[in-house]
Amino acid sequence: MKAIVSVREAVKNYILGNVVVPALRGVTLDVVEGDFLAIAGPSGSGKTTLLNLIGCVDTPTSGTVEVAGKDTRQLSERELTDLRLHTIGFIFQSFNLVSVLTVFQNIELPLLLQRKLNGPERAQRVAALLERVGLREYGAHRPSELSGGQRQRVAIARALVTRPQLVLADEPTANLDSVTGAHILDLMRELNRTEKTTFIFSTHDQSVMAHANAVVRLADGKLVDRVTPAQAAAETGLPA
Amino acid sequence: MRAWLATLGVVAQIAFRNLFASRLKTIIVGGIIFFGGLLVVAGNSLLDSVVASMSRSVIGSVAGHIQVYNAKSKDTLEVMGRMMMGDPDLSQLDDFAKVRASLLKVENVKSVVPMGISGALVTSGNTIDLALEKLRNAVNARRDAKTDGERAQAELQVASEKGHVRQIVSVLQGDLKNAKAVLDERTIDPADGAAVNRAASDAFWQDFDKEPFEALEFLENRIASQAADADLLFLNYIGTDFQAFQKSFDRMKIVEGTMVPAGKRGFLFAKHVYEEQLKLKAARRLDQIKEGTENEGETIATDPDLKRMVRENVSQVREILLQLDAAKTVDFRAKLQRELASQETDVGKLLAAFFQTDDHNFRGRHDFFYKELAPSLELYRVRIGDVLTIKAFTRSGYVQSVNVPVYGTFEFQGLEKSTLAGALNLMDMVSFRELYGFMSGEKLAEIQALQKAAGAHDVSRENAEAELFGSKATDAPAAKAPRRIEATTTPGVAPVMHDLGESLGGKLQREEARSRVFPSDEVERGVVLNAAVILKNPKKIKETIVAIEAQGKQDGLTLKAIDWQAAAGLIGQFVNVIRIVLYVAILIIFLIALVIINNALVMATLERVKEIGTLRAIGAQRRFILAMLVVESIVVGFIFGGLGAGLGVLLVTVVGKIGIPAKSDVWFFFFSGPRLYPFIGTSNIVAAFAIVLLVSAFSSFYPAWIAMRVTPRQAMQEEE
Numbered sequence: 001m002k003a004i005v006s007v008r009e010a011v012k013n014y015i016l017g018n019v020v021v022p023a024l025r026g027v028t029l030d031v032v033e034g035d036f037l038a039i040a041g042p043s044g045s046g047k048t049t050l051l052n053l054i055g056c057v058d059t060p061t062s063g064t065v066e067v068a069g070k071d072t073r074q075l076s077e078r079e080l081t082d083l084r085l086h087t088i089g090f091i092f093q094s095f096n097l098v099s100v101l102t103v104f105q106n107i108e109l110p111l112l113l114q115r116k117l118n119g120p121e122r123a124q125r126v127a128a129l130l131e132r133v134g135l136r137e138y139g140a141h142r143p144s145e146l147s148g149g150q151r152q153r154v155a156i157a158r159a160l161v162t163r164p165q166l167v168l169a170d171e172p173t174a175n176l177d178s179v180t181g182a183h184i185l186d187l188m189r190e191l192n193r194t195e196k197t198t199f200i201f202s203t204h205d206q207s208v209m210a211h212a213n214a215v216v217r218l219a220d221g222k223l224v225d226r227v228t229p230a231q232a233a234a235e236t237g238l239p240a
Numbered sequence: 241m242r243a244w245l246a247t248l249g250v251v252a253q254i255a256f257r258n259l260f261a262s263r264l265k266t267i268i269v270g271g272i273i274f275f276g277g278l279l280v281v282a283g284n285s286l287l288d289s290v291v292a293s294m295s296r297s298v299i300g301s302v303a304g305h306i307q308v309y310n311a312k313s314k315d316t317l318e319v320m321g322r323m324m325m326g327d328p329d330l331s332q333l334d335d336f337a338k339v340r341a342s343l344l345k346v347e348n349v350k351s352v353v354p355m356g357i358s359g360a361l362v363t364s365g366n367t368i369d370l371a372l373e374k375l376r377n378a379v380n381a382r383r384d385a386k387t388d389g390e391r392a393q394a395e396l397q398v399a400s401e402k403g404h405v406r407q408i409v410s411v412l413q414g415d416l417k418n419a420k421a422v423l424d425e426r427t428i429d430p431a432d433g434a435a436v437n438r439a440a441s442d443a444f445w446q447d448f449d450k451e452p453f454e455a456l457e458f459l460e461n462r463i464a465s466q467a468a469d470a471d472l473l474f475l476n477y478i479g480t481d482f483q484a485f486q487k488s489f490d491r492m493k494i495v496e497g498t499m500v501p502a503g504k505r506g507f508l509f510a511k512h513v514y515e516e517q518l519k520l521k522a523a524r525r526l527d528q529i530k531e532g533t534e535n536e537g538e539t540i541a542t543d544p545d546l547k548r549m550v551r552e553n554v555s556q557v558r559e560i561l562l563q564l565d566a567a568k569t570v571d572f573r574a575k576l577q578r579e580l581a582s583q584e585t586d587v588g589k590l591l592a593a594f595f596q597t598d599d600h601n602f603r604g605r606h607d608f609f610y611k612e613l614a615p616s617l618e619l620y621r622v623r624i625g626d627v628l629t630i631k632a633f634t635r636s637g638y639v640q641s642v643n644v645p646v647y648g649t650f651e652f653q654g655l656e657k658s659t660l661a662g663a664l665n666l667m668d669m670v671s672f673r674e675l676y677g678f679m680s681g682e683k684l685a686e687i688q689a690l691q692k693a694a695g696a697h698d699v700s701r702e703n704a705e706a707e708l709f710g711s712k713a714t715d716a717p718a719a720k721a722p723r724r725i726e727a728t729t730t731p732g733v734a735p736v737m738h739d740l741g742e743s744l745g746g747k748l749q750r751e752e753a754r755s756r757v758f759p760s761d762e763v764e765r766g767v768v769l770n771a772a773v774i775l776k777n778p779k780k781i782k783e784t785i786v787a788i789e790a791q792g793k794q795d796g797l798t799l800k801a802i803d804w805q806a807a808a809g810l811i812g813q814f815v816n817v818i819r820i821v822l823y824v825a826i827l828i829i830f831l832i833a834l835v836i837i838n839n840a841l842v843m844a845t846l847e848r849v850k851e852i853g854t855l856r857a858i859g860a861q862r863r864f865i866l867a868m869l870v871v872e873s874i875v876v877g878f879i880f881g882g883l884g885a886g887l888g889v890l891l892v893t894v895v896g897k898i899g900i901p902a903k904s905d906v907w908f909f910f911f912s913g914p915r916l917y918p919f920i921g922t923s924n925i926v927a928a929f930a931i932v933l934l935v936s937a938f939s940s941f942y943p944a945w946i947a948m949r950v951t952p953r954q955a956m957q958e959e960e
Contacts, residue, residue: 101257
């Protein structure tokens with residue numbers, strides 16, 4: 001299968017004042033289309049940095065990150081934004097919905113930014129997704145009127161509305177209770193299966209990892225190993 | 241394209257919803273912009289309306305659209321608002337006809353009015369002079385009486401006039417006593433005191449009829465000089481061609497008397513000056529109290545000015561007393577006793593009690609004064625028909641005096657109450673030139689006659705030596721009999737109707753002043769200081785000024801043209817000052833708005849970092865973020881600025897229907913009438929929107945810059 005994401009010896013340093021803080025120290029990783037990959041590791045291990053590099057939100061200090069065949073270091077800010085818009089969907093830990101827009105409008109937003117579809121086409125696609133995430137009745141609601149789980153489902157719908165090749169989710173269940181979190185993951189998994197969308201999500205929760213095809217474990221900015229969820233579950237007491 | 245519109249739609253939607261979500265901020269920011277928009281529209285409209293109406297006042301009263309004067313002048317021309325600052329140093333325009341011909345060549349020029357503006361001191365009549373004159377006339381009439389009937393009537397007249405003079409003398413005696421109480425004894429000439437005491441004595445009056453002319457001479461020389469009620473008047477006047485003036489300034493209308501006929505010497509008082517300076521002060525004060533209580537809603541009880549006027553009327557009855565001869569004294573006593581239901585016999589005290597008015601009895605007293613008392617009084621110090629002797633310092637410094645008959649009073653329609661528009665009296669051009677020190681044709685002829693009589697003739701500089709010391713023997717002019725050249729001047733004002741007893745010379749001079757008609761050519765061809773130009777299209781003032789100066793150059797004239805606002809001097813600048821104040825106020829308001837809006841938007845942006853980061857992460861370009869914020873500002877600007885401008889329009893429209901009443905005479909001038917009806921200028925609405933949008937855009941620059949630096953990474957950051 002074709003790799004949609006290809007990370008080669010990616011190093012990312014952040015500069016805090018005069019101090020160089022290494023966040024990633026040379027990570028190499030391939031993600032194939034249709035994957036449902038978990039990135040695991042304790043906080044500070046570089047999960048979010050890796051997701052940022054893959055999500056074209058950031059570019060590596062050295063090494064390469066290729067997304068959909070494009071080397072992100074070769075792209076301008078504007079091109080990176082376009083790549084995000086057309087290729088990647090984002091799901092955030094705290095949902096990040098636009099509070100002043102309705103559920104429908106939140107989901108429609110990326111389509112408006114894309115400027116590809118006309119009004120009826122957009123409406124149709126948003127309606128289908130609302131149906132898909134079980135929020136058919138909630139199109140006119142404001143995010144503040146929804147529960148956390150409902151909000152995250154709206155966020156998932158927003159991430160999928162452009163039919164991206166890749167969806168990135170940063171700790172998508174961290175702000176949800178375990179039951180709701182499980183439902184969200186089930187939904188993601190189902191969409192992964194039916195829509196053939198590649199999912200990469202970060203987590204430090206064992207039960208969440210269990211849903212993944214594979215788990216990539218990070219520690220201190222380095223890739224520790226790539227295991228099956230079963231293996232990950234079996235090894236209690238991950239390296240700190 | 242449609243997708244682009246849809247994006248704009250979503251931008252606008254986010255913007256609108258954000259505005260609604262943060263209502264307080266929106267209301268504060270919007271409130272300031274609202275106020276700014278209101279101020280721009282209402283303030284500017286009001287000011288434009290004042291400029292428009294003031295321009296009507298200035299243009300319609302003296303200035304015309306453009307004033308033209310000699311470019312060589314040291315000072316700039318100011319036709320209005322010069323007050324007491326003396327004449328500006330202007331070079332003359334030698335030949336008005338030539339100037340006018342040149343000006344009329346300019347296409348937009350409709351008419352040209354010759355002018356010269358100056359001022360002079362005039363001494364107005366002295367009551368005792370008038371009384372003595374009447375007495376002298378009566379004595380003459382008695383002497384010349386041919387029948388017994390005539391003689392009896394003259395005798396009565398003499399007795400009455402004697403009573404009047406005695407009354408005046410007793411008032412003077414009282415004044416002298418008062419003066420002694422407050423002044424150092426030494427400052428009063430004892431001879432004056434002795435003269436007054438003599439004139440007040442019964443013995444003097446018993447002997448009066450024995451040597452009436454001697455007694456009259458004593459009174460004229462020793463007493464009249466002590467009555468100091470001959471106030472000096474300072475009159476500003478425009479020398480002009482009356483007919484051209486009336487035609488060009490069609491708001492001018494004659495109130496009393498008639499227009500000065502073409503080719504005659506004449507003087508027209510501005511009605512305002514006539515009322516303000518020449519009317520009997522007590523009567524003037526009654527008018528003002530009436531005006532204050534009836535038109536301005538004030539009361540004597542509360543308004544300090546009205547209270548002061550009542551007080552002055554009570555304490556200053558002397559002016560009226562001096563006018564009362566014996567018969568009138570009796571008449572006044574009876575009338576006042578009846579009106580006041582009083583037993584008091586002293587007319588002075590009766591008058592004082594009569595003038596002690598309050599809000600309750602004022603109207604009745606006012607009407608009684610005009611119905612019963614005023615017909616017996618000289619209400620004005622100069623009457624229509626009198627000949628006014630005006631003395632002025634000419635440009636070269638000698639004193640020139642001219643007698644001009646007063647034909648009437650005039651005012652400008654709508655500017656009746658304006659001191660500014662009513663400060664300038666009108667005089668014929670020929671008299672003006674004389675007072676200003678220019679030779680009129682009449683004067684020139686007189687001088688030539690004198691030169692001929694004296695044997696003087698012009699000597700050129702080169703020949704001066706030869707002429708003075710030359711060999712040519714001539715009849716020495718000195719050998720002729722010495723000539724006495726008498727100048728007859730009439731101090732103050734002497735009414736023509738009562739000048740029977742005057743010197744023949746003076747009489748002739750006055751007669752001549754009234755009757756002499758000078759050719760229109762003399763008005764036309766002579767010197768003027770400036771000229772008012774009326775335009776066909778008043779909107780093209782600037783272009784016409786250029787055209788006039790160019791045409792002048794072509795015709796060999798050094799013409800300087802200025803618009804009415806410049807010609808109005810300080811008054812013209814007044815509007816500019818208000819405009820600057822308004823602009824500064826608007827500037828300050830919008831600077832404050834800029835700071836507050838900027839601050840509010842920065843706060844709002846910082847609150848929305850995560851939302852902006854999210855938008856960036858899911859693919860919104862920076863320009864989308866920029867557009868979002870700018871649209872927000874502009875929406876606020878448009879809505880609130882629009883509301884403010886709208887309210888401004890409404891306000892000005894409503895006020896435009898009702899009108900703003902002019903509170904004082906100055907405002908009559910600025911409003912060009914009793915009320916200002918402000919109108920909306922479209923340019924002001926456009927300006928309001930432009931300013932509001934500019935401020936909105938400027939104030940969102942910094943927050944937008946902050947917003948554009950928000951990275952998509954910031955969407956991921958969790959605030960714990």
